[in-house]
Amino acid sequence: MRLFIPVFFIIYSLVHYYAYRKLCQAFEPVRVQRLFVLTLFALTTLSPAIWRFLDRNGETELSRPLAFFSLFWMGFIIYFFLIGILIDLYRKFHSPGPREAFFLTLFLTLLVSAYSHAETYFLQVERYVIETPKLPKGVEIKIMNASDLHLGPVMREDKIEMVRKVYERERPDILVATGDTVDGNMRDSEELAEMLSSINPPLGKFAVVGNHEYYAGLEQSLSFLERAGFKVLRGEIIEVKGLLNLAGVDDPDGEKLGYRVFTDEVEVLKGADTSRYTILLKHRPEVKREAIPHLDLVIAGHTHGGVLFFVGYTVLRLIYETDRGIKELAPGKFIVVSKGVGTGGPPMRLLSPPDVVIVTLRGLSQ
Incomplete structure (x- = not known):
């Protein structure tokens, strides 16, 4: 467990960094916008630790909505990373621009995320x-x-x-x-x-x-x-x-x-x-x-x-x-x-x- 936690956060941080790079390539934001996105991604990266801490200490009114958002986001960003890698491989043989590739990745990620959540009810x-x-x-x-x-x-x-x-x-x-x-x-x-x-x-x-x-x-x-x-x-x-x-x-x-x-x-x-x-x-x-x-x-x-x-x-x-x-x-x-x-x-x-x-x-x- 002591090894799992740091390894998890290193990998999770890299997944967020990949999404950040894709966003920057697609829209070329200015420095202030980049800083804002990095801050949001840092918070979402740390959110699993935050809601676990709140839940363990009995702050359930805060931990429940935060856990709901954090876990949905985790699934979404992991799908974005996996689908993005596949789109990157596709771009080696075809040439959609970075913005088109970003929106294609986003669309497929939303689609797969929605289906994946629905599947949790298909007992x-x-x-x-x-x-x-x-x-x-x-x-x-x-x-x-x-x-x-x-x-x-x-x-x-x-x-x-x-x-x-x-x-x-x-x-x-x-x-x-x-x-x-x-x-x-x-x-x-x-x-x-x-x-x-x-x-x-x-x-x-x-x-x-x-x-x-x-x-x-x-x-x-x-x-x-x-x-x-x-x-x-x-x-x-x-x-x-x-x-x-x-x-x-x-x-x-x-x-x-x-x-x-x-x-x-x-x-x-x-x-x-x-x-x-x-x-x-x-x-x-x-x-x-x-x-x-x-x-x-x-x-x-x-x-x-x-x-x-x-x-x-x-x-x-x-x-x-x-x-x-x-x-x-x-x-x-x-x-x-x-x-x-x-x-x-x-x-x-x-x-x-x-x-x-x-x-x-x-x-x-x-």
Whole structure:
């Protein structure tokens, strides 16, 4: 985290500088105008740190509108940079002037930004059926994963309402949240906790800690999850109605921030009764090979499908087991990864829409 913050602001500053240079090439502003634009860009570059500081210190009336503007701007300026690079390559073979190129970049950026925000509301339901001899024949257990809600200054009631509608339609037996449910100061967000607490599946609600729970402050994140009705699994395994083993571990980022974390899935699972179907909840879709003999299913989130589809299909699939969907880890053992409901940065997605995952376990044994 200590390395990420300065690297982020260096890259973010360079993205702004690129936009500033494009603006100057197109309009050739005088010195006072250049200084004004540079000052605005400096403020927008620093705005993520400003609203995070305000939010952490309880100034929610200021942090919410500032976060909304800051995150939308972040998405816009990143798209402007990416599209601008493509237009620059196009100009090597054709010759539109700098002003025409600027307006083309601006138009495409506005178009893509508008679509990307709209896509955050295109919630998908991804369904998977797994048959297992570890459950009696005729028994079905439906598990719903509402991962990465990122509740905070920007992601609020609308995201919970999306989840609630799916829950009422699907009626799962278990609801899980595989991290990053919290992404802001939730001390005064009783209405959000009450909305989540009204969802009561018959076999329970379970959550694990993601990296953003640490960023937002672990104590208040855990308090919110408990008020919302979740049993938070931190390096522990429990039995669910004699049918399942359900284990959960923390995200490892907490250790970098000085928290005591419970991340050793092998240690958690090795004492499990493997005659029962065993599920591991964790935030990141990575699995220690030594843990696979002790589990049957891993449910995870974190990736958001890369947010930009090409990031998910390339970079993230090199880092994690997969960026979305289901993958077989070993014969009869699977990992299922959600792209999440919310977004941890700009409220934008490109061809990587949000989802909730429904896994139905179907018994085969006589």
